[in-house]
Amino acid sequence: MNPQIPVSESASERRTDYRIILDMLPPQCRVLDLGCGTGGLLTLLRDKKQARGYGIELSSQHIIECVGKGLSVFHGDIDEGLRDFEDQSFDYVIVNQTLSATHRPELVLDEVLRVGRIGIVSFANFAYWRLRFRLLFSGRMPVTESMPYEWFDTPNIHLFSIRDFRIFCRRHEARVIRSCYFNNLEGGKVSEGGTLANWSAAYALFALQKAY
Amino acid sequence: MSDQKQSNNPPKQFDDDSVGFVESRRVQLFNREEPLELECGATLNEVTVEYETYGALNQNRDNGVLVCHALSGDAHAAGWLSAEDKKPGWWDNMIGPGKALDTEKYFVICSNILGGCKGTTGPSSINPETEKPYGMDFPVITIHDMVVCQEKLIQQLGIEKLLAVVGGSMGGMQTLEWAVSFPHRVRAVIPVATTYRTSPQSIAFDEVGRQAIFNDPNWNGGDYYGQQPPERGLAIARMVGHITYLSDQSMHEKFGRNLRLREEYGYDFGQEFQVESYLHHQGTSFTKRFDANTYLYITKAMDYFDLTIGFPSLKESMRRADCKFLLIAFSSDWLFPPYQMKKMANALRYNGIDVTYVEIESDYGHDAFLLEAEKMTRMLSAFLGYLYSEPDGGNHQATI
Numbered sequence: 001m002n003p004q005i006p007v008s009e010s011a012s013e014r015r016t017d018y019r020i021i022l023d024m025l026p027p028q029c030r031v032l033d034l035g036c037g038t039g040g041l042l043t044l045l046r047d048k049k050q051a052r053g054y055g056i057e058l059s060s061q062h063i064i065e066c067v068g069k070g071l072s073v074f075h076g077d078i079d080e081g082l083r084d085f086e087d088q089s090f091d092y093v094i095v096n097q098t099l100s101a102t103h104r105p106e107l108v109l110d111e112v113l114r115v116g117r118i119g120i121v122s123f124a125n126f127a128y129w130r131l132r133f134r135l136l137f138s139g140r141m142p143v144t145e146s147m148p149y150e151w152f153d154t155p156n157i158h159l160f161s162i163r164d165f166r167i168f169c170r171r172h173e174a175r176v177i178r179s180c181y182f183n184n185l186e187g188g189k190v191s192e193g194g195t196l197a198n199w200s201a202a203y204a205l206f207a208l209q210k211a212y
Numbered sequence: 213m214s215d216q217k218q219s220n221n222p223p224k225q226f227d228d229d230s231v232g233f234v235e236s237r238r239v240q241l242f243n244r245e246e247p248l249e250l251e252c253g254a255t256l257n258e259v260t261v262e263y264e265t266y267g268a269l270n271q272n273r274d275n276g277v278l279v280c281h282a283l284s285g286d287a288h289a290a291g292w293l294s295a296e297d298k299k300p301g302w303w304d305n306m307i308g309p310g311k312a313l314d315t316e317k318y319f320v321i322c323s324n325i326l327g328g329c330k331g332t333t334g335p336s337s338i339n340p341e342t343e344k345p346y347g348m349d350f351p352v353i354t355i356h357d358m359v360v361c362q363e364k365l366i367q368q369l370g371i372e373k374l375l376a377v378v379g380g381s382m383g384g385m386q387t388l389e390w391a392v393s394f395p396h397r398v399r400a401v402i403p404v405a406t407t408y409r410t411s412p413q414s415i416a417f418d419e420v421g422r423q424a425i426f427n428d429p430n431w432n433g434g435d436y437y438g439q440q441p442p443e444r445g446l447a448i449a450r451m452v453g454h455i456t457y458l459s460d461q462s463m464h465e466k467f468g469r470n471l472r473l474r475e476e477y478g479y480d481f482g483q484e485f486q487v488e489s490y491l492h493h494q495g496t497s498f499t500k501r502f503d504a505n506t507y508l509y510i511t512k513a514m515d516y517f518d519l520t521i522g523f524p525s526l527k528e529s530m531r532r533a534d535c536k537f538l539l540i541a542f543s544s545d546w547l548f549p550p551y552q553m554k555k556m557a558n559a560l561r562y563n564g565i566d567v568t569y570v571e572i573e574s575d576y577g578h579d580a581f582l583l584e585a586e587k588m589t590r591m592l593s594a595f596l597g598y599l600y601s602e603p604d605g606g607n608h609q610a611t612i
Contacts, residue, residue, distance in 0.1 A: 052564065054561060060572065060573070060587070063568070063570050063591075064590050064594050065594070066568070067538065067568055067570075067591060067594040067595045067598070068594035068595070068597060070598040070599070070602060071568070072561075072566045072567055072568050073569075074557065074561075074568070074569050075569055075570040084554070084558040085558075086562070089562075
């Protein structure tokens, strides 16, 4: 499930986060997508990069859609960790727009870096200026394109900013090997680096490695 | 190849998604020149198999789907054998036009297993050496032996490679055996509510059932054909079996503590709880259609089933497979619990094999594989639909 944003299937090729991941991954790599939803990203990676992908998904309804696309999916809850998965058994483990919906983000990040050689985490930045302004001026929980839910029905139970995430990575000995920022989930520009990202970016995507 | 021809019976009103009238066929697959060599070392000089088919084999002969039945099943998986039938085949809710195993697209085959009592050679068949029923002279068979027979049948039907093999419970064991014994003859297997290795708990229940039969005086060392069969023993075995097919929850919902025919306790040992009369009914009706010796042989075959035998680990064993897998477990199934299916799924994934594991939420216990038709239909339709549309890549192992 990609709880932050409901996205139609046809849009998947235009998805900014998908495009960044597609460019980043070498052909024929082994990919594990945590919370793979209806399998849009995995399908794209299989068709364009001949990736050997597996997904983990909680919703059996979504699994049916994945199965209909010929994908391999495990029914499971990523909050329980990846105990059946061997260390470093995947080239990439992806947590796309899902970390904020997990109950145990610390466990999830540790597991991502244990099972994958490289972890990819993308999320909506809660310190994005539009969100700050909404909160400042309306005094209410912000509801925007990147945070489209009301506080009472949001699946996102752990909201965080880009700066929070960098500190989180340091605490978990995760080295950031690449960071990308963007403001639109579909189309629009992608920038790398930039000191003002925590203010100016609606979304971020980090590639991480275990720091030894 | 279609079996959907009209029988001589008067026409009957069928639903649009029914395969209608069907007929069972028999074919001799092994003979003295080419006997069936069994895993136990014995050979069978004559093996006849009963089977049914639904839908039509296409030009490329690549739309064959084999259905493997469970302990009490038979070749009659769908449709009606005659207008007098009270019930259609045992998996009629899954096989037919537009159903999960869509007979407009797929050529569906189901055969009675080796050791069975519904047309395929088993302990109640005539032993050609003695011209009497085998009884306990029938050699002990395994799931592998059953699958060898099925493979021979598939050859005879002119199918080089099956699109899929699907089955639940003991039928699921057969699907797994197909994947490792004939990896190049099948593109996908769909094991449902099953296991790669029968657990000590399942063996324990099987043994209680067998002991009930052995201890029925009518059993007579297995030599009861033409006489009074060991119905009481077989009925008790079936009662035990039925307990394992249900769940705590489903028993609460189905029977509760309700009494039958009585308002108050009778303070005697008559059948007064509804659950008691249910089990008695299941036990008694089973004896009308099933052979006690077949029950012994089939449960033994299940007990022997262990895909890890001869391999250092399950992971090593599953390396033999080279097809896609869709594993379906049910949350309340305690006979073949989901964790066993999950372990198998992980062993397959470890080998880079395409595998999907799904645990369907259900209160029905093991019986869910026959009852959760709607959820199963959506899963199977999606899986087979993609598989059939995709050219056969042949290799479902990772190229890493």
